[in-house]
Amino acid sequence: MTSLAGKRIVLGVSGGIAAYKAVEICRRLMDEGAHVIPVLTKGATRFVGRTTFDALASERVQMSLFDEDDPIPHTTLGQTADCVLVAPATARVIGAYAAGISSDLLTATLIATRAPVVVCPAMHTEMWEHPAVADNIATLVERGVHIVGPESGRLAGGDEGAGRLSSPADIVAAVSRVLDVGEKRSDMAGLSVVVTAGGTREPIDPVRYIGNHSSGKQGYAFAEEAAGRGASVTVVTTVDRPGPLGATVASGVTVVRVDTAEEMAAATADAAKEADVVIMAAAVADFRPVDPAGVKLKKRDGVPAIELEPTPDILASLGASKPEGQILIGFAAETCDVADNAAAKLNGKGADYIVANDVTAENAGFAHDTNEVLVLASDGRVHSVGLRSKRQVAQAVLDLVVADRDGRANVR
16 A cells, blocks of 8 residues: 555646646556546646546546536535645746635635645746745745745756756655655654754865865755654754755754854754754865965965865764764765765764765765665664655655664663
8 A cells, every 4th residue: 555545636737838747647646546636727728638637537627616516616625635736836826825816726725725735836947936936935835835846957948947847756756755744744743853954165265165066955855854744953054945945944943054064063063962863964074274365365376285184073073972862863975885985984983874875876966856875774774765855865764763763762
């Protein structure tokens, strides 16, 4: 049985070119055992025919607030749904939903439901990056709506950029995760979690620094997954939340901004004192200039001789001072011999888990929305997490953490 077996999914399809992908989404939901009720906007029928969904879905297409057999179709749909999925979601539908405007059956159903809502934006880059759309998305996130995508890639008219609808497989997986998490949302309730995210910046002069390619996406994915499961989360980070939402993060997440490894070490040590779980997802620089220049170095003065020194080993320090019962998770970004290097790090840092990945692998590692990792536990267990979204990677690792804590409690 999958997490979608027997679930009532309202599939909202709005009027964008990506509406053709909703046919595949519908099929995949049906294959997972879901009961799918398609709700199409008038604009959607300019791109896909209702007959297609009539044939594939569990029920016939619904489109009207007034012409259906049910006198209050939006209320019935909203109250009986386990999840409302909108794919694709156009700028119009997103704006109407954020503003509470029920101009058609789909937007009325969105406002009438208390079920989890998954919104999958799809539009041209210029529209996706417009401040009004970004504000509407941020509003929906603050209200607990789950946003999936969009991705970067080829758009209508041959353009390239952000705004492409996420793949049907990723969308269905997100619905599955949302419903699964909804059933176990409280499994981290009452826990204090500290997450580090992003790459540190070690100054060479007031303009330049030594850094790395870390975007902070995996760290924020851990923070938002833990918060979604009831934890109180502190993120110690060098970057705002990646993507068009900027600094907007899930409720229950406190952000502490830092720049250097030394600043991250101090902030993390302070936050970790009372933490139940510490997740060191940041890419901390290993070296820093001994004597950063006070003014900008000029090319005309020649190549500077920069002496380096090690930065604080934050993970080792946390491992040495780890309170009883705390779970400490380190990360290893590798380019070769991933398992061996991760094992060496696990043995030398005092961590309970090391999450390792090959940052040269396709669609994994720095800046990508997806990742695949190897999780090594201090008791010798090894877990392989195949390529999936970074939020799903976070879910898999936190599942191990919850099971670990439950096991320790049973031993006591």
